[in-house]
Amino acid sequence: MLYGYTENLKAKFLKRFEKLDKRKSKSTAIISNDLIKNITSLSYETGQQVGLLIDRNNTIQYVLVGTNKEVLIPKLHRFALVPGKLRGLRLVHTHLYNEELTDDDFTDLVLLRLDSVSAVTMDENGNPLKMHSAHIMPPDADKPYEVFTDKDPYDQKLDYLSFIKSLEEEVESKTKQLHETKLYESAILIGVYSNKYEAGESMAELRELAASAKIEVMDTFYQIKNKPNPKYIVGSGKLKEIVIKALSSGVDYLIFDNQLSPAQSKAVANFTELKVIDRTQLILDIFAARAKSNEGKLRVELAQLKHILPKLSARDDSLSRLTGGIGGRGPGETKLEVDRRRINDRIAFLNKKLKNIEKNRNVQKGKRLKNNLPIVSIIGYTNAGKSTLLNALTKCDTYSDNLMFATLDTSSKRIRFPRERDVIITDTVGFIRDLPAGLKGAFKSTLEELDDSDLLLEVVDASSYHYKQHIQSVSEILNELGLNEKRKILVFNKIDKLSEDEIFEIEREYPEAVLVSAIKKHSLDPLLKKIQSVLFQEGKEVLFSGQH
Ligand SMILES: Nc1nc2c(ncn2[C@@H]2O[C@H](COP(=O)(O)OP(=O)(O)OP(=O)(O)O)[C@@H](O)[C@H]2O)c(=O)[nH]1
Numbered sequence: 001m002l003y004g005y006t007e008n009l010k011a012k013f014l015k016r017f018e019k020l021d022k023r024k025s026k027s028t029a030i031i032s033n034d035l036i037k038n039i040t041s042l043s044y045e046t047g048q049q050v051g052l053l054i055d056r057n058n059t060i061q062y063v064l065v066g067t068n069k070e071v072l073i074p075k076l077h078r079f080a081l082v083p084g085k086l087r088g089l090r091l092v093h094t095h096l097y098n099e100e101l102t103d104d105d106f107t108d109l110v111l112l113r114l115d116s117v118s119a120v121t122m123d124e125n126g127n128p129l130k131m132h133s134a135h136i137m138p139p140d141a142d143k144p145y146e147v148f149t150d151k152d153p154y155d156q157k158l159d160y161l162s163f164i165k166s167l168e169e170e171v172e173s174k175t176k177q178l179h180e181t182k183l184y185e186s187a188i189l190i191g192v193y194s195n196k197y198e199a200g201e202s203m204a205e206l207r208e209l210a211a212s213a214k215i216e217v218m219d220t221f222y223q224i225k226n227k228p229n230p231k232y233i234v235g236s237g238k239l240k241e242i243v244i245k246a247l248s249s250g251v252d253y254l255i256f257d258n259q260l261s262p263a264q265s266k267a268v269a270n271f272t273e274l275k276v277i278d279r280t281q282l283i284l285d286i287f288a289a290r291a292k293s294n295e296g297k298l299r300v301e302l303a304q305l306k307h308i309l310p311k312l313s314a315r316d317d318s319l320s321r322l323t324g325g326i327g328g329r330g331p332g333e334t335k336l337e338v339d340r341r342r343i344n345d346r347i348a349f350l351n352k353k354l355k356n357i358e359k360n361r362n363v364q365k366g367k368r369l370k371n372n373l374p375i376v377s378i379i380g381y382t383n384a385g386k387s388t389l390l391n392a393l394t395k396c397d398t399y400s401d402n403l404m405f406a407t408l409d410t411s412s413k414r415i416r417f418p419r420e421r422d423v424i425i426t427d428t429v430g431f432i433r434d435l436p437a438g439l440k441g442a443f444k445s446t447l448e449e450l451d452d453s454d455l456l457l458e459v460v461d462a463s464s465y466h467y468k469q470h471i472q473s474v475s476e477i478l479n480e481l482g483l484n485e486k487r488k489i490l491v492f493n494k495i496d497k498l499s500e501d502e503i504f505e506i507e508r509e510y511p512e513a514v515l516v517s518a519i520k521k522h523s524l525d526p527l528l529k530k531i532q533s534v535l536f537q538e539g540k541e542v543l544f545s546g547q548h
């Protein structure tokens with residue numbers, strides 16, 4: 001197939017180019033002498049670069065007509081990439097001037113996983129001078145590619161076809177080894193921020209989210225800019241650098257901290273065959289893995305479908321990478337059959353089911369209100385220790401783990417205070433800043449329950465470097481939910497990890513707060529007293545009588 005800048009070619013050249021197509025290179029070298037002669041003379045006469053994409057059977061699959069500076073490579077869909085393998089196509093092209101392989105050549109080699117890329121240089125009369133070639137290195141090598149030079153292109157020393165076969169075998173077995181020894185999937189994190197402070201904070205959180213999704217972070221890249229690049233979030237040069245790094249270290253995912261628009265997802269997915277997700281999808285994937293109750297699962301699936309729907313406007317081969325989800329936790333391409341109509345049907349079905357569940361809940365709520373027990377809700381940033389505190393307060397085992405979003409379904413427990421006064425105490429899903437809009441809906445049920453709450457315990461991880469931002473984020477979310485007027489006790493948790501100075505600092509700045517360590521039950525007495533005093537006004541009674 002002829003590809004490239006062919007419009008302005010004179011008829012006699014066009015004919016000669018067409019004659020090259022589907023010809024065979026009759027040699028075990030990279031390219032036969034006859035074909036070298038052909039492409040250098042055509043290149044010399046037209047003043048344009050000429051390239052050939054040759055397959056493993058030595059058949060010319062594409063004849064590339066370039067400018068004087070470059071040849072463009074067509075989309076290689078017909079030559080699908082198999083993980084661990086090379087593309088099965090090599091590129092040989094002319095360089096009009098005596099220049100070695102360019103950055104573009106190396107990028108094509110690595111990004112497209114070509115078998116090899118060669119550039120034949122020419123003298124001023126169009127005679128071939130040298131041939132510079134490069135091939136990919138196996139994943140454990142210390143560099144992504146290796147360069148070698150034929151001083152006389154007409155006398156190539158390498159038995160190329162057997163070389164490339166054994167190289168591929170090595171790449172394949174090393175890739176396999178890498179995946180077998182790797183416990184977790186891995187990712188490179190990418191973000192664009194308006195300042196360094198934001199970059200540090202946001203990247204640290206993304207890192208924790210990745211850990212919660214059991215993803216190993218191999219590297220992070222960020223840029224400080226007023227606005228992300230409209231096409232790829234980062235500039236295309238940076239993205240190239242990142243993808244090359246990812247491919248040479250066997251990384252599975254690129255995770256963007258910035259929300260990817262449907263157009264951006266597609267652009268990045270067309271740029272690289274790595275899996276590409278953004279922060280929202282990462283959170284959704286974590287939610288998908290953790291949701292336990294029927295309702296939780298339905299809500300997560302609904303949010304996932306809504307998140308990917310806009311990205312499914314066109315069928316193309318990038319879709320499988322956008323819908324896959326971490327460890328296949330996404331809704332999955334085959335299940336959806338990538339059909340908008342089917343997704344819309346599924347969304348309608350989920351909405352209906354959830355409506356029914358909600359109806360039932362209202363019935364149950366009615367029952368509980370009759371009991372007339374006060375409700376205390378534990379809220380706070382994810383991983384603050386809410387579930388641990390609930391366990392400690394009620395001395396029972398609710399799932400807690402050092403992962404973000406360990407809790408996705410509310411659980412309610414009863415605690416009994418002196419004088420047989422019972423209280424319902426509920427755990428909630430952790431808050432997080434910039435909660436994706438779809439997720440606010442997904443966990444509406446959890447948050448709606450807060451409406452009925454008589455008292456909020458806002459748990460803060462006092463050992464987190466970012467606890468002040470967490471307090472700020474929680475306050476913003478409470479504001480959005482119209483819950484800022486609720487009675488609230490600020491509970492600083494994990495003080496076992498703090499120094500005396502740090503504890504003093506918090507006590508000074510938040511005199512109304514209670515400091516506890518949920519893993520030390522005896523530290524909870526002041527909190528239990530405060531809950532009683534707020535709910536039953538006991539403190540006031542005591543204070544009142546004490547004054548008299
Ligand atoms: N050192 C210390 N660790 C604590 C304390 N309280 C909780 N943790 C740990 O912090 C981690 C998170 O606790 P969880 O109770 O799961 O936190 P959570 O707020 O419910 O988290 P999500 O449900 O994910 O939002 C766990 O590893 C706990 O063991 C504490 O007082 N001291």
Ligand SMILES: [Mg+2]
Pocket residue numbers: 386387388399400405406407427428430
């Ligand atoms: Mg929890």
